[in-house]
Amino acid sequence: MFSHLLRIFLIWGLSLQLGWAVELKGSLTQGGLIIGHTESNAQVFLDNQPIQISENGLFLLGFGRDAKQDIVLKIILPDGTKEIKKLNIIQREYKIQRINGISESKVTPNNNHLSRIQEEAALVRKARTTNDHRTDFLTGFIWPAKGSITGVYGSQRILNGKPKTPHYGVDIAAPAGTLVKAPAAGIVTLAHPNMFLSGGTLILDHGYGLSSAFLHLQQILVKKGNRIEQGAPIAKIGTTGRVTGAHLDWRINLFQTRLDPQFLVPPMGEINKK
Structure with missing residues (x-):
């Protein structure tokens, strides 16, 4: 489903007993794009801002030129389970x-x-x-x-x-x-x-x-x-x-x-x- 062109591949998952995972593919850097995937009907928040998510759990994250280094990603599953991860955004030097x-x-x-x-x-x-x-x-x-x-x-x-x-x-x-x-x-x-x-x-x-x-x-x-x-x-x-x-x-x-x-x-x- 995800394109081969994206450069970083991360998988965060809870234990197999919980039966879910969050997939992120892309560039965790200023100016980078991430394609994410999680459970259907989940909710996604980036620094407490809601992120659009499809019925099958697809979402996009983007980090601007001056994005701060630490950004919090929160996933709320349909059953109320929460997963919170701190994203470390690579800081760039510009010309x-x-x-x-x-x-x-x-x-x-x-x-x-x-x-x-x-x-x-x-x-x-x-x-x-x-x-x-x-x-x-x-x-x-x-x-x-x-x-x-x-x-x-x-x-x-x-x-x-x-x-x-x-x-x-x-x-x-x-x-x-x-x-x-x-x-x-x-x-x-x-x-x-x-x-x-x-x-x-x-x-x-x-x-x-x-x-x-x-x-x-x-x-x-x-x-x-x-x-x-x-x-x-x-x-x-x-x-x-x-x-x-x-x-x-x-x-x-x-x-x-x-x-x-x-x-x-x-x-x-x-x-x-x-």
Whole structure:
């Protein structure tokens, strides 16, 4: 049932007499995704926050860029039995770049653009609230494009002493017009031709709140509501939005929690050799 691509495999179980186990597969690290499985009709809580669980006991856990080291997972079985485990989340060091002497106009957006930026951000947040019980993510993920990695998850610039929003995706440099393929099957929840910051922007929902976003697109080949299969062409790489060159910014979210796409795919170097 679970994809081979996930890197860590843990099984926690009570004694055989109790007849249950919790399976976790994935990356217990900042930016990591976990696919979990337990008994049907159980309840799952992460730091006392309820987690969506399917009728057959499937659930997802995501850890953001700055997730704390100790997080408590609690499982309540239908008979009231509780299992509580402390998850030790690996803390990462991120690439921080400090640049001074930049014109203030390039550091802070013009007030005339702020309302547009806020409106477009609200559209993205809404698309990421999709709560569908499809399990398209279980097939695993492929890279949406091939190219050089020019930006990584978690990196951040400090401009004139002002910390900017961290980068939450992986940047893949490739010529404008290069096809972007669906990394996993899903349904299109947003297809915007030209947002101020991210340019052509596409969001593909893979089920259970897990979604991919594709930024700076030259052209979007699908429409909102379309069902897309893994590997199908969905867009073309471009230079739209605030960019310095042609590339794809691919992002992964679990609802509003931003995850690292590189945990879901093999190293880019391996596929570039093929």
